[in-house]
Amino acid sequence: MKKTLFTCLFSLSVLASYAINPAEGTPASTNIPEAVYPCVDANSRATFKLHAPEAKDVKVDICGKKYDMSKDAEGNWMATTDPLVKGFHYYFLLVDGVQVNDPASETFFGCGRQASGIEIPEDAQTAAYYTFNKDVAHGQVRECKYYSATEGGERRCFVYTPAEYEKNPDAKYPVLYLQHGMGEDERGWHTQGMMANILDNQIAEGKCVPMVVVMDYGNCGYIFGSRPGETRDQFGATFTQVMLNDLIPYIENTFRVKTDRDNRAMAGLSWGGHETLEITMHNLDKFAHIGSFSGALFFLADGLENAYNGVFNDAPGFNSKVKTLFFGMGSEEGFGSDKISDALTKAGINHKYYESEGTHHEWLTWRRCLNQFLPLIFK
Amino acid sequence: MKKTLFTCLFSLSVLASYAINPAEGTPASTNIPEAVYPCVDANSRATFKLHAPEAKDVKVDICGKKYDMSKDAEGNWMATTDPLVKGFHYYFLLVDGVQVNDPASETFFGCGRQASGIEIPEDAQTAAYYTFNKDVAHGQVRECKYYSATEGGERRCFVYTPAEYEKNPDAKYPVLYLQHGMGEDERGWHTQGMMANILDNQIAEGKCVPMVVVMDYGNCGYIFGSRPGETRDQFGATFTQVMLNDLIPYIENTFRVKTDRDNRAMAGLSWGGHETLEITMHNLDKFAHIGSFSGALFFLADGLENAYNGVFNDAPGFNSKVKTLFFGMGSEEGFGSDKISDALTKAGINHKYYESEGTHHEWLTWRRCLNQFLPLIFK
Numbered sequence: 087m088k089k090t091l092f093t094c095l096f097s098l099s100v101l102a103s104y105a106i107n108p109a110e111g112t113p114a115s116t117n118i119p120e121a122v123y124p125c126v127d128a129n130s131r132a133t134f135k136l137h138a139p140e141a142k143d144v145k146v147d148i149c150g151k152k153y154d155m156s157k158d159a160e161g162n163w164m165a166t167t168d169p170l171v172k173g174f175h176y177y178f179l180l181v182d183g184v185q186v187n188d189p190a191s192e193t194f195f196g197c198g199r200q201a202s203g204i205e206i207p208e209d210a211q212t213a214a215y216y217t218f219n220k221d222v223a224h225g226q227v228r229e230c231k232y233y234s235a236t237e238g239g240e241r242r243c244f245v246y247t248p249a250e251y252e253k254n255p256d257a258k259y260p261v262l263y264l265q266h267g268m269g270e271d272e273r274g275w276h277t278q279g280m281m282a283n284i285l286d287n288q289i290a291e292g293k294c295v296p297m298v299v300v301m302d303y304g305n306c307g308y309i310f311g312s313r314p315g316e317t318r319d320q321f322g323a324t325f326t327q328v329m330l331n332d333l334i335p336y337i338e339n340t341f342r343v344k345t346d347r348d349n350r351a352m353a354g355l356s357w358g359g360h361e362t363l364e365i366t367m368h369n370l371d372k373f374a375h376i377g378s379f380s381g382a383l384f385f386l387a388d389g390l391e392n393a394y395n396g397v398f399n400d401a402p403g404f405n406s407k408v409k410t411l412f413f414g415m416g417s418e419e420g421f422g423s424d425k426i427s428d429a430l431t432k433a434g435i436n437h438k439y440y441e442s443e444g445t446h447h448e449w450l451t452w453r454r455c456l457n458q459f460l461p462l463i464f465k
Numbered sequence: 466m467k468k469t470l471f472t473c474l475f476s477l478s479v480l481a482s483y484a485i486n487p488a489e490g491t492p493a494s495t496n497i498p499e500a501v502y503p504c505v506d507a508n509s510r511a512t513f514k515l516h517a518p519e520a521k522d523v524k525v526d527i528c529g530k531k532y533d534m535s536k537d538a539e540g541n542w543m544a545t546t547d548p549l550v551k552g553f554h555y556y557f558l559l560v561d562g563v564q565v566n567d568p569a570s571e572t573f574f575g576c577g578r579q580a581s582g583i584e585i586p587e588d589a590q591t592a593a594y595y596t597f598n599k600d601v602a603h604g605q606v607r608e609c610k611y612y613s614a615t616e617g618g619e620r621r622c623f624v625y626t627p628a629e630y631e632k633n634p635d636a637k638y639p640v641l642y643l644q645h646g647m648g649e650d651e652r653g654w655h656t657q658g659m660m661a662n663i664l665d666n667q668i669a670e671g672k673c674v675p676m677v678v679v680m681d682y683g684n685c686g687y688i689f690g691s692r693p694g695e696t697r698d699q700f701g702a703t704f705t706q707v708m709l710n711d712l713i714p715y716i717e718n719t720f721r722v723k724t725d726r727d728n729r730a731m732a733g734l735s736w737g738g739h740e741t742l743e744i745t746m747h748n749l750d751k752f753a754h755i756g757s758f759s760g761a762l763f764f765l766a767d768g769l770e771n772a773y774n775g776v777f778n779d780a781p782g783f784n785s786k787v788k789t790l791f792f793g794m795g796s797e798e799g800f801g802s803d804k805i806s807d808a809l810t811k812a813g814i815n816h817k818y819y820e821s822e823g824t825h826h827e828w829l830t831w832r833r834c835l836n837q838f839l840p841l842i843f844k
Contacts, residue, residue, distance in 0.1 A: 118574075118577070118579065118686075119686050119687055120687045136563070138561075138563040139562065140562030140563070141561050141562065141563055142521070142561065181520075181560050181561060181565065182517075182519050182520045182560060182561045183517065183518065183519030183520065184515070184517040184520055184565070185568070186563070186565035186568075187565065187566045187579065189578045189579075192579065193566075193572040195497075199497055199569075200497065200566065200568075200570075200571065200572040200579070218610060220612035220619065224609070226607040226624075227607065227608040228605040228606065228607045228608070229606040229607070229608070229655075231597060233599035240597045245605075252719065255634040271498075276608075307497075308498055308499045340631065341631075
């Protein structure tokens with residue numbers, strides 16, 4: 087018996103209104119096609135709208151604050167926030183206490199789940215370094231599946247290749263391994279971090295050398311970043327063997343890349359910064375360039391001299407091996423990279439410290455950190 | 466003033482329980498990492514769970530039916546469905562009447578928004594053609610940004626390159642342009658359709674020739690597939706000029722592809738089938754291989770002789786030009802491809818008709834259609 091079955095359950099709530107009040111600003115770039123809400127005004131205030139006539143209570147939860155939404159006669163709930171920090175923010179709606187996605191937003195893997203996200207725009211000139219520029223050549227971000235013997239299963243990584251990769255079939259490129267944070271995954275740097283635009287723009291201007299960038303899953307994307315019962319030292323620790331035994335060989339067998347330590351870098355944000363230090367400091371024979379962006383780093387607690395098997399105790403030896411050591415963070419987040427920098431300076435360890443003015447533990451900090459880090463490496 | 470601000474609003478509701486009742490089956494492959502619900506039992510029944518202590522009413526809406534969920538003392542809502550058709554289904558939860566995503570599911574762009582999705586597994590042998598096989602070589606799916614002069618802005622397409630593409634720097638490949646359906650976008654064929662696995666497996670077995678596959682956005686991903694005020698003939702019609710003037714030149718300038726009509730194919734599902742016929746039938750100088758999978762096709766209504774400027778009136782001429790003409794659909798959906806096939810047979814137009822046994826207007830139908838279509842083209 088034939089019947090017509092539409093699997094798609096059309097949502098009347100998504101685009102409750104195509105009209106926007108000009109005072110509320112312009113649609114967010116993070117919206118799905120044709121959605122006019124959420125929108126952002128000139129003062130970085132965001133206005134959200136949800137059609138939910140039967141709900142009793144709706145809030146929007148963004149940047150650490152919950153805003154009550156109010157309902158109109160048609161059952162549309164709306165709220166306008168305070169001015170928000172510029173950059174990308176995860177957010178959720180709370181419908182009768184349940185944390186849900188905004189149907190008008192794209193989704194972004196963060197917070198251990200697919201979350202809504204909103205871009206609060208900077209002015210065009212400030213944002214130029216991470217903005218698509220039609221006048222520069224564009225690299226590609228390739229989704230690659232590979233088999234991990236360590237895990238006994240399929241894994242996915244994303245690999246950025248510079249625009250010229252296609253045109254120079256004999257050229258080989260240095261490789262940066264770039265890690266996301268806790269509760270995020272291998273998509274983060276590309277979708278939230280705008281890494282392809284940053285690379286395209288820097289390469290076009292000659293600021294950084296053309297390179298391949300590999301983004302894999304750091305095994306710390308679960309809720310709270312950990313499996314139940316895991317202690318802090320175990321969060322994401324299983325990624326180390328995957329990276330060394332499966333990922334690096336896969337990349338070096340599949341892409342035209344240089345394979346010596348001077349042409350291998352690793353960097354990561356937040357827990358990915360933690361993973362970067364754990365992996366590189368114990369494998370300095372494999373990595374010459376190291377970056378931590380708001381890294382979740384605790385090694386000062388036991389004394390710098392005890393960190394990573396005493397790697398910092400021989401400053402001249404360390405300085406001759408490690409070509410780039412970079413620590414960055416946002417001025418508003420207090421993640422401790424400044425204290426690490428002070429301790430390393432006292433110990434005579436060469437490094438760069440960068441503080442992103444006015445930003446929190448968020449993606450704008452990490453876009454800026456990447457933009458600072460790239461010109462330093464492979465030179 | 467420094468302060469620590471965690472932007473990520475951790476959700477306690479995602480993984481309300483790590484324990485699963487074995488009678489309820491195994492976690493769906495479409496879940497986010499570590500989520501054990503939704504799960505699917507041996508009879509293709511799915512069990513859903515949501516932690517929502519304050520909600521008054523929660524339902525799960527899947528395959529055209531709404532199931533009431535019941536609440537336990539801890540505030541967890543659960544429901545088990547009837548046996549579901551195998552394959553991929555979009556679904557939503559209804560929380561006090563609001564259509565929301567299941568936080569435990571990956572998201573999939575369909576229904577004009579990011580939707581939840583669940584894979585109801587077939588047996589391993591039946592599913593082998595679209596399953597990752599560690600023993601075959603894997604192609605890549607590349608996300609590419611390009612500038613569209615037609616639209617005056619940035620666009621995104623995904624491009625599958627076969628595994629051997631990297632190893633044969635002088636080889637050129639035929640190109641299949643492959644379109645999603647209404648309310649979906651350029652991600653659909655890869656994430657819901659498993660196209661990379663299907664290509665990898667067929668190429669490894671020599672069933673289809675190695676080819677490049679291009680997936681772009683058909684400008685019909687809005688709610689209801691259309692902008693307000695658009696008439697049916699306008700849905701997605703703006704994609705035609707983008708494809709002919711921007712996309713094809715971009716692909717042919719960027720990838721090593723063959724550029725003659727014998728090596729250019731186009732296929733699409735549902736509204737993408739409609740777009741495929743609209744574009745190819747008016748441009749037979751550019752396309753020699755054409756596929757419609759559950760195509761939204763209305764051309765019989767005005768008589769076959771009037772379709773596409775009378776292209777079917779000269780059967781010998783048409784047959785000599787069009788190397789592949791394929792119509793497929795699911796046996797349970799009633800999308801009319803069978804009637805089109807009958808009319809074309811009467812008119813002497815060479816074509817293939819395929820009916821997917823037991824499937825609806827859903828992705829399993831389209832995976833099967835692609836699997837049938839690929840061996841026919843470029844030969």
